Structure formats: structure tokens, C-alpha cells
Amino acid sequence: MYSEHLFTHGEALWRSIGSAGGATVPADGCVDVILRDGRVEVAGPSTRWLATGRDGATGSFGFRMQPGRARLLLGIDLAAIADQLVPLDDVTDRRTAARFREAMIPLEAGPAPVGTLEAFAVQLAASSRWSDAIRRAASEAAKARDIASTMSGSERSFRRQMLVTFGYGYATLVRLERSRRARTLLRSGMPIADVAAEAGYADQPHLSREFRRLVGSSPAQFVSSAA
Template sequence: MYRERASRLPGAAVWTSVPAEGDGPGRVLPDGCMDLLWHDGRLLVAGPDTHAYVDGSSAGPWSGICFHPGTAPTLLGVPAHELRDRRVELADVWPAAEVRRATARVHGAHHPARGLEDVALRLAASAGPPDPLLTRLVAALDAGRPVAGTADALGLGARQLHRRSLAAFGYGPKTLARILRMRRALALAHAGVPFAETAARAGYADQPHLSREVRSLTGVALRELVPPPGAAS
């Protein structure tokens, strides 16, 4: 069972996942975000994904805090591209003493998710507010605006935008735009919007284009992620 709520850290979400008996490997879809995770008494970092991450070792409960796109590198002190498509121990990123303090805080919390949130809030208090330019970039791309036009509006050249995107998101702005567009499409499809209309509203050329992109980014067909109405569960 997966549960999620808005975090006290603006833009972030706190979540828990408890696999049911008989569940197969978990499939985590790319979303432009990075997560701080707690599992089996350990702190880990989930880097930004360019494709679905299939976790074959999901036994037992997981807790996490999912950071708004572009904000985690400043909080965690590591460029996003160094963790792209990876799950690493926090000890590989932070000094051992800091990891011990954070681990003790999560372990001593009423619930691990609350402890992770407390750690994130302390990090944010030290790091200051998010870069407003990156916030505007994410908002523009999530609204379906083209990368080139967004770069011009932000006063950034193509190379500078790509360099800043690698550090903040783990990949270039075109990949971020593809992932955000897919997330918009899946939200529409899950809300019951027909696939052809979903494709048009999310900015795809047509339904086959939507289907190709979903399979490319997730590894499965659109109908596997969003079964047609009335399909057996």
C-alpha cells in the first residue's frame, strides 16, 4: 500500500510504501524528482530517473520524502547528474558523522516519514530558498512550453541551460520536459480522459506518439499503467 501527503517543506511530498504479500518488483516511474529514503534502518538517496526504476528488493516498508524537481541537489550537497538512475547509501554522499545524526533523528521519530521530513526541513533552513530561476524553468516546462522559448524567456543560452539542468535535474531540459509531459498525460489518463484526448491535451502529436513515449520512459505499455475502464484488476 502506498500513501502520500504534502510535506511541511514546500513543494515536497512525504510517502510510505508497504508491499503486500505476493507483490512483484516495484516499478518507480520517472518524475523529475529525487528522494531521501528510509528502509531497513538505512538512509538512502534516489537519484533522478531517466526511465522506470524496477526494484527487485522491495520487501518490508519504505518511507521517503520526494523533493520538488531541482531542489534536492542544494539540500543534499551533490549534483543531480552524479546520482542519475542510481540508488545510493547516504553515507556515500555525506560524512559519516552527519549520516549518524540523521539516522538517529529518523530512528527516534514517531514514524520514519516524520523523521525524514524533520531532516529535510533542517537542511532547507540551512540551504535557503530554492533558486527562483529553476522554479520558473520547471513551471514553464510543466506547462508545456518549448525548451528554446523557455531558455529565451529566462535569459539563458542553450549551453548554460543544459549545464544548470544537469546539476539540478540530472539531465538536460529536453529530458525533463519529456518526463513532465508524460506525468501530465498519465494524470489525465488516470482521471478517465480518453487516450486520444489525453495525447492532444498533454502536447503529443497523436495517441501513437503518446504510447511510444510512455513505453520509452516506463518500459511498459500505456494500457498496463492505465487499464481501460472495466478491465479486470
């Protein structure tokens, strides 16, 4: 069983109970801090679909941070942990790691206050104007050179800032945002061919190829599983 609590500014606290693992999770470019059997780990920004791990005795809990935001809390180059699961203590300072543990470990014992995680969400939203603007541009498939000239001064500087802040390049972010849009449209019941055109794919085969890479299934399989 999976459930999540959405914070006001886009972050989320999720819980999974009783999963044996192996479920497919689409790439979303997010970073998750995950609690499982007393261990707190960081799932770096995802750029390909992944399979979930087995839940702990009391389930798994995660604090999901929107693309381009996690560096503000973790303080590291996110490209170094892209598509990896690493111990929290290995990627951030003691104070931040302690705050995450203090906020999350009580969740395994039952309902617990989430004020610290809410505060994290507020802090992230207040400090991520640059990354949020980049996400909006990517959702509209704006050209990298145009965004670079207005947001970072040069394409080289822009590429470097993308890797540090998001953990991947701008072209990957465009693909992730396009996939997110396509999944929303498919859930709404829109025909697959229409989704391909509306979401900005060259054609339906292009949509299918991207879905297999990023979602781990064909569009038809995704629709069937979401029904």
C-alpha cells in the first residue's frame, strides 16, 4: 500500500507498506530521502526508471524533493549521486543529517509530527526561484541556448549549473517534464496518438521509445496499470 502527504510547495512525504520490491517507478528527476528499518538513505535524482526495494518491517518512508531543489539542503553536487542510493551521512553534513533523522525516524513508531519536514519544504520553495524557472522553461521545451543567455550568461556556465543543481543536463530535464506531461494526459483518458502530439513528441513511436526508457513500460501498459 502506498500513500503520500503533499506539502504546500510541492514536496511530499510518502509511505509504502508491505511491498516485496520490484515495482517500477518512472524517472522523475526528484531526490528522495528514504527511511527503512532505521536506515536513512538518499536516492539521487532519477533519470531512468527504477525498481523499488523491499519495504522494512514498518514500511518505507520518503521525503521527496522536487527537481533542482535538493542541493539547497544537502549541499552537494547532485550529479555525483544521480541514479544512486547512498547513505545520508555520506552526502551531507552532520547537522543536516541529524535533522533529517530526527524528523523521520519517529515515523517508524507511528504517527509523528512533520513540522521539520514542512519547514524543509518551505525553505526549499523560498530558495529555488532559479531551478523552478528552469523547470517551467523545460516544460515548454524552450531552447537551452535561449535559457542559458537569460539565466546563466553562457551555455557552458548553464551546463555546469544544471549538473550541480539538478544532477543532469537541461535536455534530460526537458525529457523528464515531457514524460510527466504525457503520463498526466494518459491518466486523463486521452488516446495515445493524441498524447504524443500534445506532449511534444515527434510521433507515437517516439513516445513509446521514451516511455520504455523513462517509465519502464509502453504507453499502453502504463494506461492499463493506471486503470
